[in-house]
Amino acid sequence: MDFQFSEEQKIFRDAVEKFARNEIAPTAAAREEAGEFSFEMWKKLCGYGLAGLSIPVEYGGGGADAMTTVLAMITFSAACRDLSMAGAWGTHLLLAAMPIAEIGTDEQKKKYLPVMASGEWIGALGLTEPEAGTDATSLRTRAVRKGDEYVLNGSKTFISNAPIADVFIVVASVDLSERAGGLTLFIVDRSCPGVTTGRPLKKRDGDSWPTGEVFFDDCRVPAANRLGEEKTGFTHMLTSLGWERIAFAPFVGLMESDLNLCIEYAKQRVQFGKPIAKFQLVQAMLAEMKMDLEASRWLAYHLAWKKDRGEFIGLDAAIAKTFITEAAERSAGKAVQIFGGYGCMREYPIGQSLWATKLGVIGGGTSQIQRTIIGRMLTGM
Numbered sequence: 001m002d003f004q005f006s007e008e009q010k011i012f013r014d015a016v017e018k019f020a021r022n023e024i025a026p027t028a029a030a031r032e033e034a035g036e037f038s039f040e041m042w043k044k045l046c047g048y049g050l051a052g053l054s055i056p057v058e059y060g061g062g063g064a065d066a067m068t069t070v071l072a073m074i075t076f077s078a079a080c081r082d083l084s085m086a087g088a089w090g091t092h093l094l095l096a097a098m099p100i101a102e103i104g105t106d107e108q109k110k111k112y113l114p115v116m117a118s119g120e121w122i123g124a125l126g127l128t129e130p131e132a133g134t135d136a137t138s139l140r141t142r143a144v145r146k147g148d149e150y151v152l153n154g155s156k157t158f159i160s161n162a163p164i165a166d167v168f169i170v171v172a173s174v175d176l177s178e179r180a181g182g183l184t185l186f187i188v189d190r191s192c193p194g195v196t197t198g199r200p201l202k203k204r205d206g207d208s209w210p211t212g213e214v215f216f217d218d219c220r221v222p223a224a225n226r227l228g229e230e231k232t233g234f235t236h237m238l239t240s241l242g243w244e245r246i247a248f249a250p251f252v253g254l255m256e257s258d259l260n261l262c263i264e265y266a267k268q269r270v271q272f273g274k275p276i277a278k279f280q281l282v283q284a285m286l287a288e289m290k291m292d293l294e295a296s297r298w299l300a301y302h303l304a305w306k307k308d309r310g311e312f313i314g315l316d317a318a319i320a321k322t323f324i325t326e327a328a329e330r331s332a333g334k335a336v337q338i339f340g341g342y343g344c345m346r347e348y349p350i351g352q353s354l355w356a357t358k359l360g361v362i363g364g365g366t367s368q369i370q371r372t373i374i375g376r377m378l379t380g381m
Contacts, residue, residue: 025080035207052117077253096123183233194219205355
């Protein structure tokens with residue numbers, strides 16, 4: 001296991017850092033305050049080739065491996081603290097485009113990947129429902145085969161990118177009685193008859209990353225848009241978790257940014273006649289933030305390394321997701337504590353991390369269900 005980066009990767013990392021710091025970061029706070037997705041910034045990100053970073057070259061993407069993708073996402077979020085744009089990017093690329101790249105037919109890849117690689121079409125994953133979140137096997141969206149089409153009925157909620165998405169990877173059941181065994185994946189264009197989205201949901205943080213509901217009312221989807229075979233959706237969701245869990249890499253970058261801001265602030269903030277950086281309990285918080293950061297970084301690298309080796313990574317994905325998001329939440333709490341009252345003020349960016357990291361320990365499977373998954377894999381029970 002060697003996590004030494006090639007010269008090409010180092011050059012790319014430095015270029016991403018410069019791009020994020022100079023092009024995305026200056027307007028990030030204003031966009032978050034306005035609560036609006038910036039298509040102008042999205043076009044810049046796409047123009048830099050990031051929207052299609054890991055999509056195969058033959059379909060217009062960058063062909064990057066998982067390790068390079070992780071490196072880019074960590075670097076991006078550390079340089080500009082724009083977790084909303086990083087989230088929209090990760091959802092589009094890793095949760096929507098890469099399932100097509102890995103599971104799709106040649107026709108599906110030719111149709112969807114080029115317009116997703118360029119960012120012309122934005123992708124989303126339609127999984128969570130009002131009564132099916134952590135327990136994805138209890139979802140109620142139904143798909144019924146009728147000739148050369150499937151008719152979908154149901155709804156999804158808390159769907160990242162939903163208000164701006166052009167294409168959805170939708171999880172539906174062809175047989176509700178089979179629960180996990182009936183789950184099937186579909187590629188659903190926004191233009192398909194019977195699909196609509198609701199207004200953006202207001203969040204505590206990250207409103208410039210649109211989240212919303214998706215409704216299917218006798219939505220007619222061509223049978224050619226089924227992604228994989230019928231009743232293989234649950235298996236595909238498990239085997240593609242490597243890419244999905246890579247989408248949590250920006251939390252590592254956020255932790256790095258929080259730590260750097262806290263070190264700088266602790267050196268400048270004077271109490272009792274000396275910088276608070278000289279107080280041992282402040283040093284202890286900084287030390288714990290650093291330990292959590294480095295452990296999270298190596299877990300992210302290890303997950304990417306296994307993905308690139310083609311190894312099944314269900315256990316590793318659950319471990320990485322749980323530890324990284326919880327470490328980010330711990331780090332955010334310490335960061336606000338170090339900043340004190342200023343950490344609670346909106347004009348200081350550090351407080352934003354609290355709500356951003358809370359989303360991480362809930363979204364994509366709560367920490368509680370991740371522990372259950374880990375325990376079941378360890379015991380086989």
